[in-house]
Amino acid sequence: MDTLNGLKRTNYCGDLRSSNINEEVVLMGWVQKKRNLGGLVFVDLRDRSGICQIIFDTDVNKEAFEKAEKLGSEFVIAVKGKVAERSSKNPNLPTGDIEIFANELRILNKSETPPIYIKDDDNVSEELRLKYRYLDLRKSSMQKNLILRSKIANIVRNYLSDNNFIEIETPFLIKPTPEGARDYLVPSRVNQGKFYALPQSPQLFKQLLMVSGMDRYFQIVKCFRDEDLRADRQPEFTQIDCEMSFVDENDVMAIMEKMVQVIFKETINVDVELPLQKMTYAEAMERYGSDKPDTRFGFEFKNISDIVADCGFGVFSNSAKDGKSVRGINVKGHAEDFTRKQITSLEDHAKTYKAKGLAWMKVGENREVTSPIAKFFTEDEITAILDRMDANSGDLLLFVADKDQVVFDALGQVRLEVGRRLGLMDNSVYKMLWVTEFPVFEEDEESKRFVAKHHPFTSPMDEDVDKLEDGDKASLRAKAYDIVINGYEVGGGSVRISNAELQQKMFRALGFSQEEANEKFGFLIDAFKYGTPPHAGIAFGLDRLTMILAGTTNIKDVIAFPKNQSAVCPMTNAPAVAEEVQLEELSIKVELGEQE
Amino acid sequence: MDTLNGLKRTNYCGDLRSSNINEEVVLMGWVQKKRNLGGLVFVDLRDRSGICQIIFDTDVNKEAFEKAEKLGSEFVIAVKGKVAERSSKNPNLPTGDIEIFANELRILNKSETPPIYIKDDDNVSEELRLKYRYLDLRKSSMQKNLILRSKIANIVRNYLSDNNFIEIETPFLIKPTPEGARDYLVPSRVNQGKFYALPQSPQLFKQLLMVSGMDRYFQIVKCFRDEDLRADRQPEFTQIDCEMSFVDENDVMAIMEKMVQVIFKETINVDVELPLQKMTYAEAMERYGSDKPDTRFGFEFKNISDIVADCGFGVFSNSAKDGKSVRGINVKGHAEDFTRKQITSLEDHAKTYKAKGLAWMKVGENREVTSPIAKFFTEDEITAILDRMDANSGDLLLFVADKDQVVFDALGQVRLEVGRRLGLMDNSVYKMLWVTEFPVFEEDEESKRFVAKHHPFTSPMDEDVDKLEDGDKASLRAKAYDIVINGYEVGGGSVRISNAELQQKMFRALGFSQEEANEKFGFLIDAFKYGTPPHAGIAFGLDRLTMILAGTTNIKDVIAFPKNQSAVCPMTNAPAVAEEVQLEELSIKVELGEQE
Known part of the structure; x- marks a missing residue:
């Protein structure tokens, strides 16, 4: 095999145009296709940017030609050559006006025949795609999706930074809170018998950051829920998480819909007209039977x-x-x-x-x-x-x-x-709206208890606040809002309770004893005593937002290394059996059977 | 308590200058200090941006004055008023040329007396600071540090994006690899008896992304190591993680030292002269006895x-x-x-x-x-x-x-x-250099076995490659490089092995049987069969880099919610005992005592 030995790439394959004709270039990439034709070897060379046609001709360089004859699919090569006008132009290819006459070829790595084809319409099972994810990700559609995702994150970060938001990292090893969805637990070795939880969201920390006067916070952050998997659900998912102080629900919606407008413009060049329609939860249910109506x-x-x-x-x-x-x-x-x-x-x-x-x-x-x-x-x-x-x-x-x-x-x-x-x-049409005034509570089907529809920190509407202790809980409306695009809930948030007494009332209304409330959220109740600003926030699902902008309905298509429906990574075979010594260090024991 | 009721903030406290005189402004923030003086109430109002002096005068607004008399430290208020030229200017305060005559005051929240003072020279114990972190973070020094951290992350992201790097998220729930440091384990509920691990770094995934042709990857990402804590070590830490294809060590160093130059310029306005000095590991040891020499x-x-x-x-x-x-x-x-x-x-x-x-x-x-x-x-x-x-x-x-x-x-x-x-x-002097040609192996003191100094995917230098199987292992040098600033290892990386055979040889040299290697890294060995480009990468410690730029030597000062030396969060009391039902669902049992 050849080595780079100091050779530098000059261009990406997909970037070459007529304007580059006569330039000497060095390209590096994968052999997408090779054919011998009329005494020449033609190679379609692929990198992240696209494909470019290379021609090996004995008259140009005999050694390169002979090497090229032995190339196979997915070989990794470096080619030095001159850009020429293409004899038979290909209008379907961005680089279709040019071709490269190679005068040097280095074979940087060989390839066995790949178990899946590197093309978008390959009809292999999802399991096989996930097993060979590193090959699946060579497909142009998958690369486009990941590039889109990166671009969205970058647009979001710059938009929020320009609007005085500070990105602050919150901890991943946090206290388990047996509320809402099921936590992933992490046994502690230093504190034997105790457990961290992975965050379902940075909710409490972002509220504490408001108490600390950080004013505007954001984070693009992984969150975790140990729930049974559905097609569009992963054990780990990514949130665009925001919180603002000294604002009400209208301020949050205004600044966030502007962000959505910028994202749509800069990624897929779609104009979103603002302000977005606002519809109450009650109206959405009456008109569409759904709190995330598809209004296309x-x-x-x-x-x-x-x-x-x-x-x-x-x-x-x-x-x-x-x-x-x-x-x-x-x-x-x-x-x-x-x-x-x-x-x-x-x-x-x-x-x-x-x-x-x-x-x-x-x-x-x-x-x-x-x-x-x-x-x-x-x-x-x-x-x-x-x-x-x-x-x-x-x-x-x-x-x-x-x-x-x-x-x-x-x-x-x-x-x-x-x-x-x-x-x-129609996936090329985007209808979006805010759904507002969600119920504060919903009845848990099993226990018949009222639980928080959003979370226990959501503020009731001012006009409903009195019903918290006496009135009809089911009718209590919250200062909560979801942004819905084409029937998907893409983001949701609320004004938070910033008053320590009201927060205590809310805990009581949810059936927490004083003791339970203190045990679970004592630090928040404490924090609220020392000057808490009015604050509100929102979280967007980055996976789902990317999915919509990519025009796919499979969430796995916008995640580099997703888990399958059994929460398994078919590529690495995670999760795996742990070594006995590791478990001993943690003082935990696996006891199978009880559940089976 | 008053509510915002639609009132909008017009300015941040710290931003007002003489040019704002005569403007009607609305400020919101915390009462830093209140004093009654000559029939007036003076309030220093604080927000993230700084402090501004507010004057309440019965002649301007009697109601506001009377409310102001009752204000306490850390009360949260909104003030409407007119900017005036200050009668006695304070040159030590950015807003020292102006003051606000308030004609409206709303008390948005009260505060009990805080258990720690909100000032930088407060000499309380670190444990108390962490317990009341939401108050500790109100200190201007801590806010500056977090703002600096956010700014560094933003500069890095924009620099890398401009250089064709794509930010790609890699999984947090991965396969345990009993190599290197100790993993944090996460029991799987769906796959009973099995465990995920939290990543010590995205090493394998970023290499697979190179196999998949993503060409240039980066991620600012949390990593986890369950090691005994030292002053500058946290269970979770943040890496600026990068990987590039079709490059050698000099390419990586060139692009990354330029990034460091941009960071230093844009955050603390320090000019870094490039190229940085390069010093081999052998020379660094000879001259300084350290592979991270402080060359100040x-x-x-x-x-x-x-x-x-x-x-x-x-x-x-x-x-x-x-x-x-x-x-x-x-x-x-x-x-x-x-x-x-x-x-x-x-x-x-x-x-x-x-x-x-x-x-x-x-x-x-x-x-x-x-x-x-x-x-x-x-x-x-x-x-x-x-x-x-x-x-x-x-x-x-x-x-x-x-x-x-x-x-x-x-x-x-x-x-x-x-x-x-x-x-x-001198913390205002920055001396940086690359340390190169690290040993491939080091001897593990306990087992007397050779282990990878960096990791098993680091490429030996071309001239030393033959020694891998026969020669003197201790003398094998790697294509590895660390960037050292003022005696801190701020980043490190290497050219990776991209050849499947060489990788196998390396596993053998490390004493892995074929079976072990397959069990642990089979997917990587497989991936390498299908066209792996030459690739190299680096990871920077964001915590440490921020620490140096913030001029502190305590890593906790640049992390919003750190753990203490016992891996405990004194604010939330994480980790905590899990509920029995949670452990049952995971089929695990805590068995204390054995270790004690």
Whole structure:
């Protein structure tokens, strides 16, 4: 094998243009393709920037030509040569106007035949891609994604720095807080029998930084949750984490939507119009059945409970009261696009979200209704329904009747599925909005206890604060806000409680005894005694934001070395069995079996 | 308590100048000091940017005045008022030319009397400072340090981005590698009985990113080592981690010393002259007894072994052979600055580094020598020693005779101590250099095995590569380099092995069986088969770099929330006992006692 021996690269492969013609260049990269043609050897040489065509000709350099004949795919080479105008130009390639006539070739490393192809449309399993991630990352799509991610982080950092934010690192080895999601624990060797936790977010530390007068903090930081994995969930994920003092929710939203605008402009050249729409949580649920509505298309919810309260269709009339409802969407103008069979498949979709069924009506000429359930309604009821649904000829109406939460979930998912099938989820369109006034509490399904929807440090709205101790907890609204893009929650935050007494009341409302509160958050309660400024913050999911900007729906495509669905790294086989001596030093023992 | 209620801050306290006179401003911050004087209330209002004087006057606003009378230290307030020229200017304060006449005061939060004072010269214990870190961080020195740290990170990111480096995040939950320092382990719940490790560095991942063609990588990233803590060591620390393809050691040093130059210029306005001096490891040891020499002052080592080989002083003559030596430093011109008592305390210092003693000679008029050991030497020997030591009237010579390693350590530390006592460690002077050609191996004291001095992926120098299998391992030099500033190792790196066969040889030389090597690093060995570019990298310690630029010698002063010497966070009391249910879910059990 040859060595660099002081040879310096002069250009990246993908950067060469007609303007470089006649220059002597040194390129280094991987052999993407090699072919012998008409007594010449043609090599497509690849590096991070792209591909460039190299020609080896005995007349130019015999030794280089003979070496080139032996090149294989993915060999690593250095080439010295002269840039020439290409004889047969390739308009599909940025470097298609030129080619290099090589007068020197060094083979820096060989390659065995790679187990996966280095091309984007390679149809190998995800597991194999992850096992050979170092090869998978050679693909231009993956390189583009990682470069995009790096660029977003850089834009964010510069934007926030320009706006007086200071990047401050918070600890990774913190105190376990058995609240919210499950912590990853780290046994301590120095303090035997005790454990650190990896942070689910820097929440407490960033609030303490506000107490310390740092004024504006940010951090792009890894966070950890030991939850069961879904397609878009990883054990570790990256947050753009921000906190500001002396501001209210509108200040935070204003400065952060401007950041989103800058990101979209500088990465994909999309103009975001500001200010973004703001929609309350209540309105979002009413109109879309979701607190992260995809507003790229309509088909908004209508509540017909009042109309069907006394109708002859028991499924509807029984659902028209007591926290239940009957709601529908109008798939405007698309009656013909859904056959009975297709509607049945929509119904199946609804059922996976706990709906018992999906009622439908097609509206024909003169608002004539075709529907298996039409017979149960009076003519007046039908007219009232059509009026409420704003229905006309050619419309398809879909209804779910159930507990509110099921209606929201199931009909909301049906709405998304309809949008998907009709091609309305256009990845080149970006619809974003703020969802505000989230509930402070939500009921935990298992324990029937009220838990914090956001976290225990979120401030209730001023007008609702009195309900904290006496009133209807479920109706308490928070100074919380999420930014939603194309149906994804991309960021979320809140004004924090900055008053020690109110914080104590909140802990009580969440059912913490004084002792528990002190044990878990005593240092925060203490800190709040010594002059805490009003403060508010937000955290963006960098993985998800990058995913949207990259136009992919697979979060693993924007993470260099992700885990698979079993929280395993197929490349390194992490996690692994630890050596006995390591566990002894930590005074811990593995006791398998109990759980199995 | 008052609320913001839409009130917006217009300026930071510390930014106001004469040019703002007559402006109506809104400031928010903490009450640093309040005094009643001549019927007025004077408040020093503090925020991150500095301090500004506010005057409350009944004639301007009675209500605000009456509220102001009740203010206490560290109350959080918002003040609206008019900027006026100060009647008695304070040239020591950036805002000393102005003051604010307040016409509105809002008390946003009260404060109890803080347990530590918010001022820099507060002499409280470090433990108390860490317990109330949120108050400690209100000190201007600490805020400056964190702002400096953020600025360094930003400069680094922009410099590296401008030089085609891409920031790529590598995983925190990785495979345990029982090599080098002790890993922090993280039990896996999904994969019962198995463990992740927190990374000691992203070494393997950044090399794999080079295999994947990412070409230039960087990351500012937390790393973890479960080692016993020293003053300048934390369980988690931050690295500026870089890797480059198609380069050699000189390329890395050139691009990185330029980065250091930019950092010094943009943070503390110090000009660093490039290129930096390069010194081999062998030369650094010969001249300073250290691979991280503090070159702010001289007193270089001289070897007098040959002169004293047959002298009458047994301590010297016995040390003049077989991996032992007698070396000295000339504390030039400072004979009078060290009394016998002070020399004895230097000797005590030498003894803590395992020296058996510290011999000394003072040189007087006509090179007359005063020394308890003078009588053991012939006149010729004395002359030869003085010549070798370049000694003249007024010089103090200090000698250690022992095994080389002890001589280097002990005399090196004596040299530093002498420099410290003579005030030669000037923190406003910055002397930096590269130390190169480190040994590939070092002998592990306990096991007497050769281990990697840097890590097993460091490339030997081309001319030494053949010694890997046959030759004298101890003499093998690596393509490794450290950047040293004022005696601190601030960064270090190496050219990596990019050849699969050479890597295998290295594993064998380190005593790994084929099986072990595959078990630990199989994925890297595999990766190297598919076209690995020549690559090299470096990692800087951000904590240490910030410490030097901040002019402090306590690493905790540049970390927002550090751990104490027992790896405990005195503020949150992390680590803590975990709940039983958490451990059950992980199938692990704490078994104390065995170790105690």
